[in-house]
Amino acid sequence: MRTARASRPRRSRSSGAHPALPPSYQEIIERTPTLEPAQEAALLERAALGTAAARTLAKNAVSPSLRVDLEARVKAAQYAKERLVLAYLRIVPDVVSAYTGRLPFMDLVQEGNVGLVRAAENYDPAHGTFAAFAARWVRRSVVRAIVAGQRAEATDGGPFDAETPGAEHSILRRRVRQALAHLDAVEAKVLEMRFGLVDGTTRTLDEISRRLGVTRERVQQILNEALLRLRDVVAPLPAVA
Template sequence: MGLYAEQIAQTPLLDIHRERLLAQHMLAGKMARQNLHSRAAISEAERCELETQQHQGERARQDLVLANLRLVFSVARRYQSLGLPTEDLVQEGMAGLLQAVEKYDWRRGTKFSTYAVWWIRQAVTRALSNQSRTIRLPSYRVEQLSKIYQTRDRLSQRLGRDPSTEEIAESLSWAAEQVSYALRLGDMQAASLNAPVAGDGDDKSEWTLMNRLSDTHAAEPVDQAYRSLLYEALNRELAHLDRREAEILRLRFGLGGGHEHTLSEIGKHVGLTRERVRQIQKEALAKLMAAPGLTRRYDPE
């Protein structure tokens, strides 16, 4: 991967005029391809001309991609140490670059490299938020963690030791609590909804808590330790939810002194299908597991 990256770095950059020319050839190639497929009667001379334009468009697309591969590696390096191998980050970034190539409109006056970086970053952060964490983190949280880790590494090299949370926050001009909270989210594996729990009754197989709470056939109650955690956390953190989400969780877990309700009972109460109630419950629990109170619950002493 390192040698490949070095070879890519040697590919000459494009100026904005060359970018626009390649984009124009790409558009002409697309139109030529459409004409070749849509027009029934076409002369041999026209066919040759359209095929030439199509090939020029394909070559222009290839040139635009190759000249901007360095952007993919540059963005991928920014997001190392966040849970995905560099190779996976590069692959996701490539998907973003290809999408940028397809959507680029030179007539807007934007330089392609500027436009492409946005798409590459979106693809990488989306992959990280979906794949790297047991609990899915929003893309903006992944972006925050990337900045924090980069700053921490830079300060470590300068100071010769691990920087404190306050030093990282000062360097970023952020509040120390903001940095601390983001780092807790990054390390929140122990509090995961995907943590294994034992089966109920004679079922000794391992499930995950999220499976238990989303499985319409799962036996009640869930493991008592996790039930206690949920009771404590839900009562404290319902302010993070909208009214319907909070009501569904109160009914589901018997909060506020009531008894626990099945998904079907809740559906009848709120006028929704059982499946929709299950979906809302799952989404609401995911929100709560990312709330500050829950991360504090699992902070090491």
């Protein structure tokens, strides 16, 4: 197996600061340290091992003892991917800033968050550093939502204009609802709270645990399962330069 190349997370000049960014989201960025190269390499390696383990479980009959080992690798991989997502949340506002005016700022941030999650799920070292790969997926997710709105507007006979956010906002909201509809109510709620997909407020596992009245470990399990299911629901994103 190829060893994932580590990359030092790019510190944005604004450190994610933006007047339209909710304080809670900004707090997550500020209190989540950037990863050292060795830390990132270890997380990427753990994620790759988990992806390979998941494929083995899906395609092959394995012994009970091997299954336990593979399932442990899958669980560790999901934790690693979540750590990567949290560490790279700071890049989302920077990428989104290039598209302000096309949609409400926090809608773009939410779409960028989805792209970041997908980057963590799909990274392969052949694609270059994770920092560059994540930025591309965030941008792809944002652009895809904007283009989808423009095409819908043109199909309805309206102008194909990026400055008409009404239809784009409706398209984005519908896509989010459709994706979450494939999850059960608890999974959807955990995902919404963890990544701020509805109100832009990201919450810790402990906060979610207190709100739902379940253990922190149960919240982690629900989150992992929701991300796996959502990965299979969201359509592949188109290539964007």
